Amino acid sequence: MKLFNKVAIVGVGLIGGSIAQAIKKKGLAGEVVGVSRHKKTLLLAKRLKAIDRGSQDLNIIKGADLVILATPVDIIMNLAAKISTLVSKECIISDVGSTKQRIVSKLERIFPRYIGTHPLAGSEKRGIVNAQSDTFKGSLCIFTPTRYTDKKAQEKLRSLWTKLGAKLVILSPEIHDKILSFVSHLAHLAAFSLITTIPADYLKFASGGLKDTTRIAASDSELWADIFLSNQKYIVKAVTSFQENLGRIKSAINKRDKKLLIQILKKARVKRAALG
């Protein structure tokens, strides 16, 4: 069932590419066009049937009734003004950025029909080459509407994401950023720091545990620098709390307080085991 006439995906990477592929596969749009800085990405996106047409020039989005911004946070912020000159007031604008407060407060001032979203389906893998039409099946997609959000636009976007297989959750941009600072941003920061800490010549002794624990440290550096900076306040708080918890275990080890140590570790084990 067609929901849109022309969908434009700006940034045809893992997430943008997966959205494009799913929309085309399910026939949810008359046409899907893609924008990328790289010709090769557009070529690959066409071959993988993610887009019908692609261009390095933003003008290709003209006439779209849905534009999804799927670039890093910083670039979303930078492209907004230019995009607003290319689309009609009726066009629904959305983004899939990993932090929401800064983006939402800027974009909802520029676009009359904007709504922020964040599909929780990323990975350390990157690029259109890893895109899949079933990436969002069974995953969560967070919507961050505000009192300014156009309800009809939100309903239409809800239909889209539901058809992509996602379960929707509504959060305020602020609560989103607070929660994500823990469940995603802090985990990445910990992984980046952990691999940094390990002497390079010890890595040949790495077992599955270390590989699991640091897997997301292979994520894109610029993307994550952007995320960290765009959620500065909450991330700094989360890291501080993490440092304190590390300090607590270190202190128990220093004092050889086995009882306290077991108590901390057991609580952690139960909490983690419940995650599945």
Added chain:
Amino acid sequence: MKLFNKVAIVGVGLIGGSIAQAIKKKGLAGEVVGVSRHKKTLLLAKRLKAIDRGSQDLNIIKGADLVILATPVDIIMNLAAKISTLVSKECIISDVGSTKQRIVSKLERIFPRYIGTHPLAGSEKRGIVNAQSDTFKGSLCIFTPTRYTDKKAQEKLRSLWTKLGAKLVILSPEIHDKILSFVSHLAHLAAFSLITTIPADYLKFASGGLKDTTRIAASDSELWADIFLSNQKYIVKAVTSFQENLGRIKSAINKRDKKLLIQILKKARVKRAALG
């Protein structure tokens, strides 16, 4: 090919059980006996063909020409004296504890033919129920001989582990503990701390990244309290270094130093990507 007449495995959990199962499957011993505190474990070990006979009483190890201690570090330390009254001077004694300095220095004084080992094949899974005869295939097994180590005993144990599929690496107990404090112990400590830091009601937003990063926090609490305390000096150093690296990223975020941030994250990404 039979290498031993009677092998006794003290502690028939994931590692002990896997060793027992592999020895029996490959016919490397005339008989494999197991010791556990729990009757149920012994029953299961027999049903899974890991042991021929089992007992909660250490006396069952009498007459063994190889005894492998596969309990938590603390229990290895506590059982050593008792075991020395049950075995002959010819019996080869080994252990698979995760830290080596304290165990080796104690056990090599008690047993004339002792050699410390550490197969790097653990996981957050536990117990004989997860034991597999191919657990060690392609994994590393660290040997920590000293100048007191009986060379013939070492050679025989090397044959055993090679037949279990492990690649052997020789390290001093001290270097072993230093390396493991980073590649294993710190990773566990980070995972325990990270899951502790995340507010429980945020966990429903956990994605694959957080699950990977905290997977080993589901490991056994007493086992890990033991490991942390038995490698106190090096672990405290490793945690301190980790805290500093976290502080460095936090400070770059606080100062909004994007260039430095990207530089740190990129270095981490390259290092992690090389791990495979």
